[in-house]
Amino acid sequence: MITTTTTTESQPTSYAEQGNAPVRPAKGMKFMGAAANYVDERTSISGLVKEVGRKIFPDHWSFMLGEVALYSFVVILLSGTFLTFFFQPSMAEVTYNGSYVPLKGIDMSAAMQSALNISFDIRGGLLFRQIHHWAALLFIAAIGLHMLRIYFTGAFRKPREINWFIGFVLFILALAEGFTGYSLPDDLLSGNGLRIIDGMVKGIPVIGVWISYLLFGGEFPGTAVVSRLYSLHIMLLPALLIAMLGAHLLLLIINKHTQFAGPGKTNNNVVGVPVMPVFAAKAGGFFFIVFGVIVLIASLFTINPIWNYGPYDPSPVSAGTQPDWYIGFADGALRLAPPHWEVVWGGYTVSFNILVPIVVLMGLLATVAFYPFIEGWVTGDKREHHILDRPRNAPTRTAIGAALMTLYAALWAAASSDLMATHFKLSLNQVIHVMQFLTVIGPFIAFWITKRVCLALQKKDREIVLHGHESGRIVRLPGGEYIEVHEPLTDYERWNLVSYNEYEPLMVRPNARGVVTPIERIRASVSGFFFEDRISPVTKAEIEAAHHDSHAEIDGGPGGKH
Amino acid sequence: MKISPSAKLASSATKGARKSVGAKSKRTGRRSPLATVSLIVVGLLTTGGAYALFTSTATAETSTSSNSQATVNEGKKLFAANCATCHNVNGSGTEAGPSLVGVGEASVDFQVGTGRMPAAANGPQALKKPVQFTNEDIQAMAAYVASLGTGPSEPETKYLQANGDTAKGAELFRINCAMCHNVAGAGGALTQGKFAPALKGVTSKHIYEAMLTGPQNMPVFNDLNITPQEKADIITYLKYLEKNPSPGGFELGNLGPVSEGLFIWIFGLGAIVAITVWLTARSN
Numbered sequence: 020m021i022t023t024t025t026t027t028e029s030q031p032t033s034y035a036e037q038g039n040a041p042v043r044p045a046k047g048m049k050f051m052g053a054a055a056n057y058v059d060e061r062t063s064i065s066g067l068v069k070e071v072g073r074k075i076f077p078d079h080w081s082f083m084l085g086e087v088a089l090y091s092f093v094v095i096l097l098s099g100t101f102l103t104f105f106f107q108p109s110m111a112e113v114t115y116n117g118s119y120v121p122l123k124g125i126d127m128s129a130a131m132q133s134a135l136n137i138s139f140d141i142r143g144g145l146l147f148r149q150i151h152h153w154a155a156l157l158f159i160a161a162i163g164l165h166m167l168r169i170y171f172t173g174a175f176r177k178p179r180e181i182n183w184f185i186g187f188v189l190f191i192l193a194l195a196e197g198f199t200g201y202s203l204p205d206d207l208l209s210g211n212g213l214r215i216i217d218g219m220v221k222g223i224p225v226i227g228v229w230i231s232y233l234l235f236g237g238e239f240p241g242t243a244v245v246s247r248l249y250s251l252h253i254m255l256l257p258a259l260l261i262a263m264l265g266a267h268l269l270l271l272i273i274n275k276h277t278q279f280a281g282p283g284k285t286n287n288n289v290v291g292v293p294v295m296p297v298f299a300a301k302a303g304g305f306f307f308i309v310f311g312v313i314v315l316i317a318s319l320f321t322i323n324p325i326w327n328y329g330p331y332d333p334s335p336v337s338a339g340t341q342p343d344w345y346i347g348f349a350d351g352a353l354r355l356a357p358p359h360w361e362v363v364w365g366g367y368t369v370s371f372n373i374l375v376p377i378v379v380l381m382g383l384l385a386t387v388a389f390y391p392f393i394e395g396w397v398t399g400d401k402r403e404h405h406i407l408d409r410p411r412n413a414p415t416r417t418a419i420g421a422a423l424m425t426l427y428a429a430l431w432a433a434a435s436s437d438l439m440a441t442h443f444k445l446s447l448n449q450v451i452h453v454m455q456f457l458t459v460i461g462p463f464i465a466f467w468i469t470k471r472v473c474l475a476l477q478k479k480d481r482e483i484v485l486h487g488h489e490s491g492r493i494v495r496l497p498g499g500e501y502i503e504v505h506e507p508l509t510d511y512e513r514w515n516l517v518s519y520n521e522y523e524p525l526m527v528r529p530n531a532r533g534v535v536t537p538i539e540r541i542r543a544s545v546s547g548f549f550f551e552d553r554i555s556p557v558t559k560a561e562i563e564a565a566h567h568d569s570h571a572e573i574d575g576g577p578g579g580k581h
Numbered sequence: 582m583k584i585s586p587s588a589k590l591a592s593s594a595t596k597g598a599r600k601s602v603g604a605k606s607k608r609t610g611r612r613s614p615l616a617t618v619s620l621i622v623v624g625l626l627t628t629g630g631a632y633a634l635f636t637s638t639a640t641a642e643t644s645t646s647s648n649s650q651a652t653v654n655e656g657k658k659l660f661a662a663n664c665a666t667c668h669n670v671n672g673s674g675t676e677a678g679p680s681l682v683g684v685g686e687a688s689v690d691f692q693v694g695t696g697r698m699p700a701a702a703n704g705p706q707a708l709k710k711p712v713q714f715t716n717e718d719i720q721a722m723a724a725y726v727a728s729l730g731t732g733p734s735e736p737e738t739k740y741l742q743a744n745g746d747t748a749k750g751a752e753l754f755r756i757n758c759a760m761c762h763n764v765a766g767a768g769g770a771l772t773q774g775k776f777a778p779a780l781k782g783v784t785s786k787h788i789y790e791a792m793l794t795g796p797q798n799m800p801v802f803n804d805l806n807i808t809p810q811e812k813a814d815i816i817t818y819l820k821y822l823e824k825n826p827s828p829g830g831f832e833l834g835n836l837g838p839v840s841e842g843l844f845i846w847i848f849g850l851g852a853i854v855a856i857t858v859w860l861t862a863r864s865n
Contacts, residue, residue, distance in 0.1 A: 160846055
């Protein structure tokens with residue numbers, strides 16, 4: 020069944036070493052060897068190559084999502100470089116005279132003009148623009164899915180908390196890159212987006228107006244913002260992104276890869292294929308597949324038709340004006356805030372309809388950023404974890420994840436409230452009210468349902484481990500009793516079902532000075548919230564007991580503790 | 582004399598139009614655009630005294646219609662049978678439907694010609710549906726409604742040729758129409774279940790009449806606000822969008838970032854995930 024190379028990273032027996040054996044080299048290899056030696060003697064790079072080349076990647080589809088993000092980012096860098104050759108980040112006013120008829124003779128900024136020229140008058144320009152934009156959407160979508168995978172399998176636990184946080188910073192940088200890029204063409208849509216950000220910034224008490232004037236170099240929209248965003252978009256943000264990406268990958272190598280529980284897989288090894296040569300070949304091919312998918316989409320589907328939107332002008336706002344999907348949750352939060360939620364204090368307006376959404380968004384992001392540290396503090400678990408959890412085996416974490424996802428999804432969906440209203444023939448006002456309800460109540464419902472489903476699945480697993488699969492075969496015993504024959508599990512199957520951690524609520528204990536601190540009390544109650552409802556993994560004794568009188572035990576035996 | 586600017590604009594517009602009917606083309610009942618434009622200019626410059634005179638002249642001249650009495654009578658019968666339930670037998674309106682005195686031929690041609698009237702049910706706004714009457718019937722009802730009171734008549738065909746200035750039309754469309762109809766005319770939501778419909782496939786005449794009469798929840802864009810030639814430019818732009826598909830490929834409904842985001846999550850990331858599953862699948 021498992022045909023992959025099994026390698027334990029702590030005790031390598033590897034390809035590189037076999038290469039050192041006195042094998043007669045082929046003709047071409049002689050030059051290669053000499054060249055490698057030349058480089059190594061001057062850089063001592065062999066140690067690094069050995070270390071990196073032997074990194075083991077377990078084979079699971081969900082482990083490739085981060086790679087998708089990485090490859091999309093490479094595509095973004097390549098296509099973006101092409102765009103910088105032709106884009107003029109200037110808000111100087113010009114008259115468009117390019118080849119798109121419905122904009123001929125219209126005044127616009129040089130930025131918009133050059134974006135239109137890229138689209139209509141530069142060979143391959145429109146394809147590159149669309150590749151860049153589609154790749155950006157895919158980049159952030161892949162990051163999102165990657166984060167969900169890490170979260171729900173518990174891959175953020177010690178020793179990977181810091182890498183989770185770096186990943187979160189990467190996510191925020193990607194959002195910033197996306198938003199600055201969206202604003203560059205200076206078309207109607209991007210100008211409207213900037214106006215919303217301007218409004219949010221101005222809604223911050225005391226400093227808001229100052230920040231807005233600083234950002235735009237005067238009153239919105241000014242004549243500076245495009246070139247400023249451009250500097251951020253092509254210099255600072257990509258540099259930070261690449262630096263963080265380097266740190267992210269370095270920690271990935273240092274921490275080694277996680278893996279799902281399975282036969283032969285322990286907390287002290289990693290089972291999979293090494294980077295060289297198998298994984299590198301696979302990954303290289305995969306890069307081109309991702310590139311190909313993006314180019315295919317970009318060549319077939321329009322994205323951001325700036326020629327429809329026209330140049331930015333502060334007066335018009337198009338129906339269906341939305342940010343790109345990844346900023347949607349912020350737009351939705353603003354849409355859901357009740358109108359007129361403002362008070363005037365001492366002559367100053369305080370806009371709760373802006374401040375509350377900002378606080379909700381910050382709270383959501385902060386929870387995501389610091390979750391590993393919160394969970395580590397609650398469990399008090401200082402062990403390293405390299406075996407991933409199945410989501411059901413950490414019911415409270417999974418339920419919290421579902422609740423946060425529901426909150427995010429409700430905010431996100433609210434950003435398209437107008438399109439939901441027109442396309443499903445609903446009243447816009449009703450859609451908004453339903454989304455408001457879902458935003459507030461939805462996370463709690465999702466938490467409760469998810470937790471119950473996880474516990475039920477754990478109970479089912481427990482039943483299967485103790486009694487085997489139901490075979491559907493009914494047998495009459497000599498005494499007249501009917502029983503259903505259960506087929507026992509194989510050892511492999513059983514291992515997958517029983518090898519998970521169990522946490523119990525912490526007891527409040529006095530510290531060395533004999534004091535129970537308030538922090539400790541809080542921690543104990545949070546721990547109770549996390550682990551009060553739980554299903555223990557089946558112990559060896561329980562399995563043996565079940566085997567002894569397997570047929571007698573229909574619903575007896577030690578079930579879940581509650 | 583004290584008069585608010587908007588009222589002045591509106592009344593001089595009416596006056597300009599009415600005057601041209603009388604002066605230039607009594608035979609057809611149609612007005613020339615140049616006469617309208619020049620009279621608008623005159624109208625803006627005249628004093629309040631000239632106003633009153635002109636207004637009375639205009640009122641007197643509106644009855645000069647090409648519709649024969651027979652057509653009006655035919656329209657009256659159709660109106661009584663199909664419209665009077667809501668709009669009252671004399672078109673003066675009831676609680677269920679507004680008064681039609683002064684809405685003009687253009688209004689009837691739009692509402693009935695697009696199937697919105699007779700309305701199938703009460704609702705936030707009457708929906709488009711298959712047209713219920715023949716063109717003759719519609720003209721007859723229009724003639725009857727026009728006979729009830731002065732109102733905008735149907736547009737001249739020279740404004741409906743879609744041969745105006747596309748760029749100007751596009752700019753006017755973005756400034757005046759896009760906030761409800763979307764920059765690409767894909768439509769959009771209004772409050773309480775009302776909506777601005779998509780404009781693809783709407784005939785030039787109906788677009789013109791809609792601007793002129795402001796049907797359902799749409800505001801009126803009179804000839805001073807958007808001149809007939811500018812209306813023709815807007816029609817030109819909308820027809821340009823219909824005839825020229827997006828240079829970037831499939832348009833995904835022209836709905837902007839929402840459809841793009843849905844697409845990348847479902848088809849983009851969906852395809853990628855399918856590929857990752859395939860890449861990590863073990864051969865049997």
